[in-house]
Amino acid sequence: MAKYVSFSSRRRRPAWIIARKVTTYLFLSLGVVVAVFPFFWMISTSLMSLGEAQGTRLWPSEIHLENYVNAWKEANFSLYLWNSVRITFLTLAGELTFSILAAYAFARIKFPGRDFIFTVMLSTMMIPAMVTIIPNFLTVTWLGRIGPLKWINNWPALTIPFMGSVFSIFLLRQFFAQIPDELYDAAQIDGAGHLRFLWQVVLPLSKAPIMVIVILSFIGTWNALAWPMLVTNSPDWRPIAVGLVSFIDEAGQMLNLMMAGAVIAILPILALYFFAQKQFTESIARSGLKG
């Protein structure tokens, strides 16, 4: 039966094709609804009164925007957000400088030992962060004791360990390697060295991977919990995740305030994600695992 219908002309869409299309879209939408539900629930609860938040309502009867004001004040979010921004910015500045230089060397310059160093570097990706957390902590305290720089409770402990990212180097290398050699030859004839070529030709062509690194670095800083808890003991440099955790402990059962706090904590990341969403998923897909 179905076979006959599918042979009929395209203009007159048979009912079963339409039905199938509708079910497909229903399924697709269902997936989306499930995926964003936690997120939806977080926002709607953050707008409820405490009584409603502790009930089973899905949407507030009245919008309580003041939850955000209260959460902001009580959790000292202005300090924590500012800390997270500072940490991200410093990490990113170091990470981009180091990984761009290293990736360029791996991608564009032939030198003895290159492939060996690259392989060793890639294999350090298999060392879980868990294996290095204790010695890193000892290293950081030790560096703070012997050097002039204060590490614990200060920016170096929170940023410097994350400036060398294997993934960033790998990602950038894949992009740099695709740039045609002719461009470099032409630049060399014009008297440009590696640094000038990197700055004036390679970087302008690599906005997509750099954007990915920016977002991933943002997410990394916003995600980190164990390490910042370890190397800070006062709010001076504590990032938003640690701030949120101490707020949770204080807020007790104030579910609506907690959710408002969570929304505040994720808002910067969401803004960035929506802004660069397409570039982000495309680049992850293109370079996530393969080159």
Add this chain to the structure above:
Amino acid sequence: MNSLARSRRLQPYLFLTPYLMGALLLVVLPAGVSFVIAFTRYSGMGRPVFVGWQNFQWVKSDLLFWVALINSLLYILQAVPLRILGALGLALLYSRPGRATGLYRAAIYLPTVIPDTAYALVWTWILNPFYGPLNPALRTLGLPAPSWLSDSAWALPAIVLASLFQIGEGFVILLAGLRHIPRETYDAARVDGANRWQTFTAITLPLLGPWLVLLSVRDVVLSFQSTFTPAYIMTRGGPYYATHFTPLHIYETAFDGMHFGEAAAVMLMVFIVTIILVVILYNLVEGWGFDED
């Protein structure tokens, strides 16, 4: 001229120096130090004292270590296959180009960018048997509504459940993998009279094989550490150690108890278990299109 040539030759090493120094100081050296500390008694103060295999013996007889390891393995056994299957299913569902697919994909990826702390907090309350929205929904559907995080039988599955939403990376990577499969292959199969299931098992699955294997390996390695934040926020390892995972165990041993030697020994053992798991995984799927690499 000669000096210019020499500086050109040195340049790549100069470019690499900052990264290599950092990696040496903060990845390679610490990994080595971990290895050494595991054979010492060290509390962060004074000098580490060499104690041979003592820490490993202590760890071996520590019941909590085994609880943590078994919990982590149980978590991996449930979460990794489900996460990979979920990502594959979603990738298949959303791979066809059509209206609003970009929007759909962005929505599927959304939970993955939400910071773990906030995400764990939201799930703590979604799963709350009194205030959360999940149990009323389950009851409406006539399904059992356990008390999740406060029930030692359900706490671990609850954390697995929450992890199933953050599969954006696998989803996006498998979408790209699907796009790599040439249309003609499918057309040829259809001409030969293959049905949907046959095309899936004979073409899609084998061609996606390498991607699936890499994703699984990565997920196993990451799953050993990604349980820290959810366990710390949602349950603090409870109830009755039902969600006491290895990262939490290491963290508490090292930084609450200041037993760095024992903690390093635990790390080494977990590291070895990870390697064994990865090797088993590779052997299980041997011949799954790994000839390309």
